[in-house]
Amino acid sequence: MPLLDIRVLGDPVLRQTTTPVVAVTTELQQLASDMLETMYAARGIGLAAPQIGRTERLAVIDLGDDPLVLYNPVIVRSEGPNEKEEEGCLSIPEVYGDVDRPSRVTVDYLDREGTPRTLEADALLARCLQHEIDHLDGKLFIDYLGPFKRRTALAKWTREKDRYPGNVRRLSAEEIAQHHHRDEEL
Secondary structure: OOOOOEEOOOOHHHHOOOEOOOOOOHHHHHHHHHHHHHHHHOOOOEEEHHHHOOOEOEEEEOOOOOOEEEEEEEEEEEEEEEEEEEEOOOOOOOOOEEEEEEEEEEEEEEOOOOOEEEEEEEHHHHHHHHHHHHHHOOOOHHHHOOHHHHHHHHHHHHHHHHHOHHHEEOOOHHHHHHHHHHHHHO
């Protein structure tokens, strides 16, 4: 499976609203598989279609239990209390910030085969779902930071962004080798 380039902050695709998936096709299932492989190689726990330059409403998440493929995910309910935790993003490498989010969410989505599902989540999974669904709506975690913390995060990004010409993060040979080594151990 090919590893995909990851778009980074500055690429307009990260600020676009995605288009709902009409039908879960073989091509979209392959895209989801490629997204999971890219996410693993980049050492992430979630990845949304805009992060690889696509506009479909699709996200993948894996917290180590069972990979989730979510087509057309929508938060139908969120409940508190809100919790503040540090977040990062594969599209803004080396930048982190504390984000306040509801601790529980209910999400409707289509699974890998296109079957409608409802998922109730709390803790880290709830946070990941909210983070990835935000990507599908053109929103990034830095949008939740206060003015000072946001300026600090963007200043750090300004120092990092030159490493990503054309707003593209290509996984290094080292990252790919580590990913392949991990696969061999499994």
